[in-house]
Amino acid sequence: METGARDGARALLRILRDLPGELRAEELLAPHTTFRIGGRAFALFRPSSEDALAEAVVRARTHGFPWRMVGGGSKLLVPDRGFPGLILSTTGLRSWQEEEGLLRVGAGVSLARIARRGAWKLAGIPGTVGGAVAMNAGTRHGAIAEQVAWVRALLPTGRVHVFTPEECGFAYRDSLFRRLRLPVLAVGLRPYAPQDLAPLLVERAQSQPLGLPSAGCVFRNPSGGRSAGWLIDQCGLKGARVGDAVVSEHHANFICNLGRARASDVLELVDQVQDRVVTRFGVWLDLELEVVGE
Ligand SMILES: Cc1cc2nc3c(=O)[nH]c(=O)nc-3n(C[C@H](O)[C@H](O)[C@H](O)COP(=O)(O)OP(=O)(O)OC[C@H]3O[C@@H](n4cnc5c(N)ncnc54)[C@H](O)[C@@H]3O)c2cc1C
Numbered sequence: 001m002e003t004g005a006r007d008g009a010r011a012l013l014r015i016l017r018d019l020p021g022e023l024r025a026e027e028l029l030a031p032h033t034t035f036r037i038g039g040r041a042f043a044l045f046r047p048s049s050e051d052a053l054a055e056a057v058v059r060a061r062t063h064g065f066p067w068r069m070v071g072g073g074s075k076l077l078v079p080d081r082g083f084p085g086l087i088l089s090t091t092g093l094r095s096w097q098e099e100e101g102l103l104r105v106g107a108g109v110s111l112a113r114i115a116r117r118g119a120w121k122l123a124g125i126p127g128t129v130g131g132a133v134a135m136n137a138g139t140r141h142g143a144i145a146e147q148v149a150w151v152r153a154l155l156p157t158g159r160v161h162v163f164t165p166e167e168c169g170f171a172y173r174d175s176l177f178r179r180l181r182l183p184v185l186a187v188g189l190r191p192y193a194p195q196d197l198a199p200l201l202v203e204r205a206q207s208q209p210l211g212l213p214s215a216g217c218v219f220r221n222p223s224g225g226r227s228a229g230w231l232i233d234q235c236g237l238k239g240a241r242v243g244d245a246v247v248s249e250h251h252a253n254f255i256c257n258l259g260r261a262r263a264s265d266v267l268e269l270v271d272q273v274q275d276r277v278v279t280r281f282g283v284w285l286d287l288e289l290e291v292v293g294e
Pocket of ligand 1: 034068069070071072073074075076090107124125126127128129130131132133134135136137138139173177178181182183184185208209210214215216217290
């Protein structure tokens, strides 16, 4: 890392080291994402309590360090240059309670776990509950917003607020938490009756390229009924490749990492896809993928 980055890492270690959790300086972020792409952050902190997470956010702000929340890293592209600040991983927040017909779960609980306990519509989506709420993740059966009873999240003032479903600002693959970067700490979910997930998982394995690293759908489906995948496929872009980044033959809205893809390869491929689709159909494909730091 350059000197500035090393100084940043040292400063973050100094200001966060008394907080409970795991703190790593100059952490390579690629292994923290399903894309397996990206450079280093000044530091990564995995708090072991909500209070520690809240305090880390306050201290990062006070000292002027940019910070980002990361759950399972399944919707993220980390730039090759990394992230010049603090990554807050929620995977240490794994509280779990079932009470009065409600699942009360920490932001770092895996979606796979809640899918088995009554959130069957989300079966097969990787990542954490916090990331799913931020993204309003879902499948053709429904999205997580349908089951949210409340969300406990951190306001920019550092205060904790319990949001009602109406206050969450849920929209297609979007929420207030994503738009305003409010850290989700815990979520109350109304479970459906558990279902056999096997057929749902088989259906996904048939329609998605699960054998290669990716970050799920790269582009949002545009309004107007035609999916991003269909538009990309019609442009003959399946198999288009830059470096080790390739438009999946299996599902045209996935870009996969064949092994050594760089973020710059993915972004160049994104540009090519957007250019071709807008030229042919007059439709601009917005990114669903989140580029960390932008
Ligand atoms: C193979 C594959 C298949 C996929 N299929 C689907 C699918 O069918 N449907 C679907 O909707 N998505 C799908 N995805 C995308 C992804 O899994 C979801 O968006 C998931 O909900 C992201 O959760 P995460 O914990 O990995 O979030 P991350 O990728 O870590 O983060 C995503 C966003 O959420 C924010 N965030 C994360 N945690 C928190 C928190 N606690 N508080 C506030 N903000 C937070 C991050 O800052 C970032 O903005 C797929 C991805 C892959 C790799």
